[in-house]
Amino acid sequence: MNLTVRQMFIVAIAATSSIFTGAYAQIKTSVDSAYIYPYEKTKYVPPVDKTLLIVGQSLSKINEYRAFTNDNNNPAGWSAYWAVTEFSGFKGPWTTSSGDTQDHHFLVKKFDNMVLHSAMWMVGKWEIAKKTSEGQYDNVIQKYARWAKKTDRPVYLRLGYEFDGPHNELEPREYIKAFRHIVDVIRKEGVENVAFVWHSYASTPYKNYALSEWYPGDDYVDWVAISVFFQPYDDIFNHKETNDVINFAKEKKKPVMIAEANPVNGIDKDDPKVWNGWFVDFFSFCYNKNIKAIAFINENWPRMNISGIGGWKDARLYNNAEVAEKWLIETRKDRYLKQSPELYQELGYRRKK
Template sequence: MQTSNPQQLAEDIVSKIQTDIDPEFVYDYEQSRFVPPAGKTLLIMGQTVERITEYMDHFQNRPIPGGWSAYWGITEFLGIKETHKNETGSSQNHQMLIDNFPNTVIQSAMWMVGKWDVAKKAGNGDFDRVIKKFCAWAKSTNRPIYLRIGYEFDGPHNELDPEEYVRAYRHIVDLMRAKGVENVAFVWHSYASKPYKDHPVSAWYPGDDYVDWVAISVFGHAYGGEDFGPYCDDVLKFAKQHKKPVMIAESNPIHGIDKEQNEVWDQWFVNFFTFAYRKNIKAISFINENWQQTKIPGISEWKDGRLYNNKQVSEAWFKETNKERYLKQSATLYQQLGYVEE
């Protein structure tokens, strides 16, 4: 795979991606907000202050993605208007993304789990004061926000009881609507792997009126080829049944991007992009992270998956994502997403 011409190498390895779209996954969406037009996919990057800053330092002359991802927890209004360093050792700041990147969207992940009765308390209204603060902030941004309520709701690590989750999710959406928030799309994000206590994915569904997007995580999934497994298939079928667009809300080659070897492109990226084309995925969010430097429980074997580790892999990434298919920072981005600025 070695060549003295990185541009030619990028073209060669990008050509391995299969770009045909399965007609089964081309369908009309209902009750959905901020969906890219036909043939377009929204490109999002994340997910911490440190890694986004690093990303911009390394790729100063590359096109800005169409959106950025950030995280916060329903229990406290932290990491929204000011920088907050959390227990994993990384920082969050939604407002930094607003201030630094005009003409982009925010993909905001709201942490809410079943442990410590967090979801139960949320459903009871214990965190309404936090939600109200988020509502006021969201309205002030005057840009599309994709809010993942209780992301990876079916992941065993989150221990979310389906009934408690649905009750909390609906309560949050009802409160945000009562506060007149019009620029938030509500994202229902599945782990897309073996679910908590083997509940069917439908058990966590809050209803068509409460969901704008269906989302999945893609980590180890993409190493096995373009078939991401039965649990992922179930989520995609469910999205089609309910006429919702699908987002890859979190993704990264967790076995790492080696500095010298390019095998990760064939082993993960080709499958990732081929899947996104074939399944007509309407938004993809890539996490640019060195997992070995985080303190996230349960991922001790994950490695350094930052794009700038390998020049040839990053060249191929930009060769693909620079295509017109991918929506990036643009003065026309909001118009393409159907969002009217106030």
């Protein structure tokens, strides 16, 4: 069965009444009142009882997702990636070293009434962060700033995503200097439509540095974000590093985004336990902790040339009919903000045009 036919089949299933009510009902939708607090020094936060829905992360998987949903239920935003070292993927498609294609330009030109979830690669290796703070990539950052300003939409920019991940080898002092420098350069260009996102790996940190040692400061951070990959398989509610970040955001009065999420053990078409084994706890956690934005990665990991992800499996939503149906039922709730003429108003963004 080719992909297009399979997608049409799953969409047809999603249109019927649920035959998996028991599994679906296990999502707990109560919100812990401790995580309902006033936000300070931030921007583009969804209203109470609303969550921003974002999908990514490569152009091909975004297009597959659009076909899967019949292009009638676009999320509020798409994810795209770039590197602080080069201005690529903003005038046309850019194929990265991992083999995927990124295209900020296409996402902005093709989709109106949507936000952009933009991830900027910056690591400690090869002195990338050090060179960034010294101004060696200012030309790239300035080009990005001018481009982002012209998009006339909310842009959520993750600077040096997963800053505390051992794979990035970022020393806290270098990271903070680079983060602040990038923000200063973008602000100097008069850009007001970018929200700066501080994205933690939310797992065992590099050299066991304390989370607070990486924090650039309240005036530089609009959102706090985490990655969620393995946590739902093993009691995410009691995962120390994840909760440390959530509680740190609460202390700083910042909204929380799950900036990267995917069931990396795979979504096998014949496995009836996938939904309960990852998604139920994932969504229950999002409700409980009042997560204000979710960015799901719809990806077939074995095809990606990324070091450190050995054993990660094909986790595209439409591989499994039950998962596909449940995802559509959950994300079509009014709770999740999607592409619409009212989206910018809901986020407090006023268009310039």
